[in-house]
Structures are given as C-alpha cells and as structure tokens.
Amino acid sequence: MKAAIIVFPGTNRERDMAIALERVTGRKPAMLWHRDTALPQGLDLVVLPGGFSYGDYLRCGAMAAQSPLMAEVKGFAARGGHVLGVCNGFQMLCEAGLLPGALLKNASLRFLAMDCTMKVERADTAYTRGYQQGQEFRATMAHGDGNYFCDDETLARLEGERLVSLRYTGENRNGSINSIAGILSPNLRVMGMMPHPENCVDPLVGGEDGLPMFQGLADSFLTAA
C-alpha cells in the first residue's frame, strides 16, 4: 500500500498515523506538506491526520481545507482515491465538501480526552473490513469539536444509503446526531471519523483495537505493496 499523510501547521498526530501505517505495511508513508502542489504517483491512500491545524482559528479544519494540496486531494477523491480523515482530518473533509455535514462544538462545550467505544456499522469497506459487522471496538477521543451535525435530509440519506460507518456505543459524549462517529462518501472511498484508531495499535500504549482498520487497508492494497 502506498500511503501519504498530509501535514498542516498545527497538525500533531501525523507521527502516530505514520507508525500505525508502517506497522501493517512495513513501509513508511510519504509525509507531505500542505503547501506541496502534487501528490506522488500511484498513491492508494491519502490520510488527513488529527491536530489543531491553523490553531483551529475560524473553524476547525476550515483553513486547512483551502490549502494548495487539498485541491489535489479533491481531485484524487474524484478519481476514486481513498481518503481517510481522522479527527481534525474529518473536520477538514467536511469543510472541503468531500463529506457532508459539520463538526460542531461538543455538546458539553468542553474538550473531551478519553476512551470511547464504537460499533462497526458496515464491514464491507477498505477501512472496516478488518472488523466484523456490528463489532465494537475502542479508541481514543481528543477533540473540542466532535459533535457531528447535518440537516434532516442529509441524515436520512446517510442512514438510508448506509454511509454511517461507525457509531458510538455507550454514552454519546460529544452529542453527535444519531451517535455518529464516522461517515463514508457514496463510493465508500472517503471516510471521516472523530476517534483516533492510530493511537490504538500497540498493546503497550492504548491497546490494539485500531489495528484492524490499518490491516484492512493494507489488505485492500496488497497488489500495490
């Protein structure tokens, strides 16, 4: 699998993401700076990692969504490329219009840094094939704006077309509509999720519940190893 991680000013999870990807592929992903103007040839996956791009000024992910390389990411997605956005990356995907809806402030108006559990709503995507349908897994949440919201029509479409990939179980701490933790584009190639699977790939630090996501991605792109 050939993967690239895009780094923005204020991104802070890019190294965790690189470790998670390298763990399953044995090769380091390309680290790209947001001012770059081209994606490497033959990419399988682009990752928009978590953090505080541009200090969360204006709105989380809003300024990153205007970065030069994001125009390339949009083109990559339009050609059917896989794009994963985690936390701030999910916020960027919504701000860039690659996924519908928005991430509002957590219902409590407090930053939440804690473990959470999610249920896999569909296991037939590159991101979730490492899990069983309905499987519950744990990951870390660390966000101030993780309260997923969209209008009724969009929500009906997301649910009706089964584009909700991950749903919180237990307490809905950030207030997300329908307890949504992750959503997919209609072609199932773009996924945004708030919790951090990249922080759960090592039994010594946070457990390994996130590993199947990366393993599933690696298995999806075996030919490109």
Ligand SMILES: NC(=O)CC[C@H](N)C(=O)O
């Ligand atoms: N860990 C993250 O990516 C956080 C995203 C964003 N800065 C927020 O607080 O909501």
